[in-house]
Each structure stands twice: as C-alpha cells, then as structure tokens.
Amino acid sequence: MSDLIIKGNNILTPDGVRPAVVLVKGGRIHAIQADLPDDARTIVDIGDKVLMPGINDPHVHINEPGRTDWEGFDTATRAAIAGGITTLVDMPLNSSPVTTTVQAFEEKAHAATSQLHADCGYWGGIIPGNENEIAALINKGVPGFKAFLVHSGIDEFPNVTAADLEKAMPIIARHHLPLLVHCELTDSQPAIQENKRSYRQYMASRPQSWEQAAISLMIHLCEKYNCRVHIVHLSAADAIPQIIAAKEKGLPLTVETAQHYLYFNGEEVPDGNTSFKCAPPIRERENNQRLWEALKAGVIDFVATDHSPAPPELKALDTGDFTQAWGGIASLQLALPALWTAGRSRDVTLPQIAQWLCEKPAVLAGLQDRKGKIAMGYDADFVIWDPQRSFTVSAEGLYHKHKLTPYLNETLYGVVEQTYIRGIRVFDQGNFTLAQGKMILNTINKHD
Ligand SMILES: [Zn+2]
Numbered sequence: 001m002s003d004l005i006i007k008g009n010n011i012l013t014p015d016g017v018r019p020a021v022v023l024v025k026g027g028r029i030h031a032i033q034a035d036l037p038d039d040a041r042t043i044v045d046i047g048d049k050v051l052m053p054g055i056n057d058p059h060v061h062i063n064e065p066g067r068t069d070w071e072g073f074d075t076a077t078r079a080a081i082a083g084g085i086t087t088l089v090d091m092p093l094n095s096s097p098v099t100t101t102v103q104a105f106e107e108k109a110h111a112a113t114s115q116l117h118a119d120c121g122y123w124g125g126i127i128p129g130n131e132n133e134i135a136a137l138i139n140k141g142v143p144g145f146k147a148f149l150v151h152s153g154i155d156e157f158p159n160v161t162a163a164d165l166e167k168a169m170p171i172i173a174r175h176h177l178p179l180l181v182h183c184e185l186t187d188s189q190p191a192i193q194e195n196k197r198s199y200r201q202y203m204a205s206r207p208q209s210w211e212q213a214a215i216s217l218m219i220h221l222c223e224k225y226n227c228r229v230h231i232v233h234l235s236a237a238d239a240i241p242q243i244i245a246a247k248e249k250g251l252p253l254t255v256e257t258a259q260h261y262l263y264f265n266g267e268e269v270p271d272g273n274t275s276f277k278c279a280p281p282i283r284e285r286e287n288n289q290r291l292w293e294a295l296k297a298g299v300i301d302f303v304a305t306d307h308s309p310a311p312p313e314l315k316a317l318d319t320g321d322f323t324q325a326w327g328g329i330a331s332l333q334l335a336l337p338a339l340w341t342a343g344r345s346r347d348v349t350l351p352q353i354a355q356w357l358c359e360k361p362a363v364l365a366g367l368q369d370r371k372g373k374i375a376m377g378y379d380a381d382f383v384i385w386d387p388q389r390s391f392t393v394s395a396e397g398l399y400h401k402h403k404l405t406p407y408l409n410e411t412l413y414g415v416v417e418q419t420y421i422r423g424i425r426v427f428d429q430g431n432f433t434l435a436q437g438k439m440i441l442n443t444i445n446k447h448d
Contacts (some may be wrong), residue, residue, distance in 0.1 A: 001039055002030070002381065004423045008046040012053070012354050013374050022051065026226050026382040027422030032374065046384050049417065050350060053358040053372050054086025054381030055233050055335060058365050059180075059232055059256065059304035059327065060118075065111040066096025071309045075439055076332060077117035079399035081427040083333035084383030084416040086118055087440065089365050092125030092146050094156040094308075098156070100125040102136045109439060115427060116437030119381075121365055123180065127158050131167045135175075141441025143365045144178040144230075149185050149214045153279075153327060164219055173227035175441070178254070178364055180230045184212035184280055193323050197272040202322035205283045211236035211280055219246045219253065223279045228252040230364055235261050235280035237290035244299055255302045257291055259338040260329050262303065262405065264288075272320025275406045278306070279327040292346055295356065303339055304362035307332035312404045314352075330405045332396055337412035340387060343374060344413060350387070380423035389415040 004024040011020040013032060023031040035138035036043065057080070063070040080088055089109070099122055100103050110121055124134070124142040134145070143221045145168070146160040160168070163177075172179050191199045215231060221243060222229040231243070246253045260278065265285040270277045274307065276282060294300045308328025315323040331338065340353060363370030370379050390413045395403035419427035421436050 024423040056087040056361040073115035075401040078117040097378040121440035178228040185214035208236035274325035317430035337414035340414035344374040
C-alpha cells in the first residue's frame with residue numbers, strides 16, 4: 001500500500017514529460033506506472049499541472065548564525081519551499097562565524113536545528129591558512145568547499161591566492177569533492193567609477209577580463225591536481241571558449257550561472273537602482289544571449305540563484321551609489337519562474353528546466369542517487385507547478401527576510417502550487433506545515 005499516489009498528465013520523468021502515476025512509500029518513489037493500482041487510496045490528481053522533481057539550489061547565502069538580520073534558516077527555507085526548492089546548500093559566508101572550521105560548522109548546524117523547511121547542506125570554506133581544517137570538515141559531512149579569488153565582501157572570509165589553493169586542492173581532490181570558486185581576479189589597475197550611480201560604469205568596473213583570468217587559473221589548477229572545480233555564477237561570455245576547451249580535454253570542470261544573468265540585461269538596469277548590484281555584474285544583452293547558448297549546449301551545466309540578501313540599508317538605496325551598496329541579489333523563491341519566464345521565449349523545454357534546476361545541481365552536491373529525478377528509489381521531493389499561469393512579484397508574496405529584489409513588480413510565468421519533501425506536502429498555495437527539512441551530510445567521501 002502506498003502512502004501517496006500522484007496522478008497527472010505532465011509528469012517530468014528522466015524520459016520526458018508524460019502521463020503517469022507516481023507511487024510513494026516511506027518517503028521515496030517506489031513506482032512510476034501507467035495505471036492506478038487496485039488498492040489506491042490517497043490519490044492526488046494534478047490534471048495538466050506539471051510534477052517536477054524538487055529543485056536543488058546549491059548556491060544560497062543564509063547568513064545564520066551571526067548575520068541573521070540579513071537572512072536566516074527559517075525565512076530562507078520557507079521561501080525555498082514556496083518556490084519549489086526542496087534541497088539547498090548554504091554557502092560558508094556570510095554567516096558569523098564563517099564555515100571555515102569544524103567549530104563553526106557545528107555552530108551552524110546547531111543554529112539550523114528545527115528551523116529547516118527544506119533539506120539543507122553546508123559547504124565548507126577555504127581561506128588562507130585553514131588547510132588543516134579541510135579533512136576534519138569533510139569528516140563532518142560537507143559536500144565540498146568554496147573559495148574566493150577576489151575580496152568576498154566579508155573581511156573574515158579573505159580570498160585565497162594560487163599558493164593557498166596549491167595547499168588545499170590536493171586534499172580536496174583526494175576526497176573527490178568539488179571546489180567551488182568565485183572567479184574574478186583583479187588586475188593591477190582596477191577601474192575607478194566616477195559617476196557612482198551609473199550602472200554602465202559599475203559594469204565596466206568589473207570587466208570580463210577579471211573572470212577570464214580567474215577561470216584560466218582555475219582550469220590550470222584543476223588539471224594540475226585533477227581536482228573537481230566548479231565555477232560559480234559565470235557572467236562573462238568571453239570565458240566560454242576556454243571552458244569548452246577544458247571540458248573537451250575531459251577535465252573535471254563544471255559551471256553554473258544565475259537566473260539574474262539570464263533574465264535581466266545591463267542596458268535595462270536604471271542608474272541608481274542598486275537592487276541589481278551583484279558581482280560579477282549583470283552584463284549586456286549580447287553577452288547574456290551567449291550565456292543562454294552555452295547553457296543550452298551544456299557548456300554551462302546548471303543555474304543556481306546565488307540568493308544573497310542584506311538589510312535594505314546596506315543596499316545604499318537612498319544614494320543609489322553602486323560603489324557603496326552591498327553586492328548580492330535576493331531571489332531564492334523566484335528560481336523557477338525567473339528561469340522559466342526568460343526561457344520560454346527562447347524555446348526552452350520542461351526537461352531542460354529539470355536538468356538545470358534539479359538533476360545537474362544534485363550531482364555537484366553528491367546527491368545524484370537521491371535527489372533531482374522522478375525515478376524509482378529517489379526521495380519523493382516534488383514541485384507541482386503551472387507553467388501557463390503568471391503572477392506579479394510583490395513584497396507580500398515573498399517569504400525572504402527582506403523583500404528587496406530586482407524582480408519586484410516583474411510578471412513571471414510559472415506558479416508554484418505545492419511542494420512535497422519525502423512524500424509530505426510541506427507547501428500548499430501559501431500554507432506551510434511544520435518544518436520537515438533535514439540536514440544533508442555527505443557520507444561517502446570521508447576517508448582517503
Ligand atoms: Zn554567492
């Protein structure tokens with residue numbers, strides 16, 4: 001007897017979108033079949049709505065403990081399930097302490113206790129001098145590590161140099177875990193922004209050449225140590241040829257971009273509207289079109305939000321000063337509709353959306369055997385959504401701690417109606433159950 005049966009005309013399976021009946025038992029998918037079983041009791045008939053695997057977002061800044069006034073576990077994971085995200089992996093900054101030691105990892109795990117509405121894992125951080133913590137953090141269950149090649153915005157999370165990575169990467173490689181890297185490398189003459197409200201000048205102050213130089217370094221180190229390298233939030237399309245070349249060589253390199261690089265264009269960002277500030281910046285339309293092509297071609301593996309909120313006062317909205325504003329875009333809840341809205345006019349299909357939001361991100365976090373597919377034995381994590389319906393983004397409809405986002409007042413296609421975690425309906429059109437999320441620990445790569 002199944003605990004839950006979902007029947008629909010548009011079930012997004014690894015073989016495509018088709019009518020099917022999905023049977024759930026003990027929190028997992030135990031069959032996908034054409035007809036209802038004879039003993040069917042609890043049937044959810046979703047008609048023409050889409051049943052997709054729960055979304056996995058491996059790039060989220062939750063900021064708790066220490067900067068819980070920026071964002072916290074309760075609000076972030078509530079927003080996640082309201083957006084159909086069932087698993088996320090939290091970045092090692094901007095919490096305080098940053099997750100660069102075992103003690104900090106334990107503080108974070110403790111802070112999250114009983115607050116998780118979605119499943120949540122924690123990346124470890126690599127900073128200069130913490131190489132002795134790497135093996136211990138892996139034993140605690142981190143699925144990988146994050147490093148910056150440029151100032152992170154947080155002084156207690158300093159960037160690494162190539163020399164630091166030469167120490168860390170052999171250890172990470174031994175455990176077959178990924179190193180996630182913020183790829184910007186400043187050159188000797190950083191551009192000065194004279195008109196601090198000008199978005200064009202802000203874009204120019206963080207040129208594509210910074211990303212290209214950093215990615216070139218990381219490809220070199222990836223090859224040297226045979227260490228999995230993951231480039232987070234690619235914005236510079238000029239870096240695509242070297243990524244293609246590295247992948248053709250068979251290097252263990254993966255790449256993500258973020259929804260805001262695919263949805264917005266730099267030409268449309270109003271001067272002084274610092275809600276758009278992020279690093280690397282949202283670039284010109286022509287650049288972003290090339291990002292879309294690379295995503296469709298599989299050169300960019302997937303899309304993650306890089307949800308990175310801050311209190312509105314840190315965004316310097318009153319002055320509109322791009323040089324002073326905190327860089328980070330809040331968008332977690334809008335991961336699916338932002339990507340779908342930008343994608344549907346580019347002939348993107350539902351299976352592509354599932355690859356980019358569900359299946360490929362699960363691989364980065366080592367969850368490919370449990371999450372990201374509607375397939376037998378996988379966790380019964382689902383989002384039920386309507387690709388035809390649209391809504392207008394309003395502050396009242398967002399569950400993030402702070403409602404400031406460049407998506408405010410945008411009309412987006414793709415309404416998330418229900419979210420399930422391990423067969424439990426945790427979100428239903430604005431209503432939440434008690435928190436059902438669990439801490440996700442990597443258990444397979446611990447020992448040499
Ligand atoms: Zn980030």
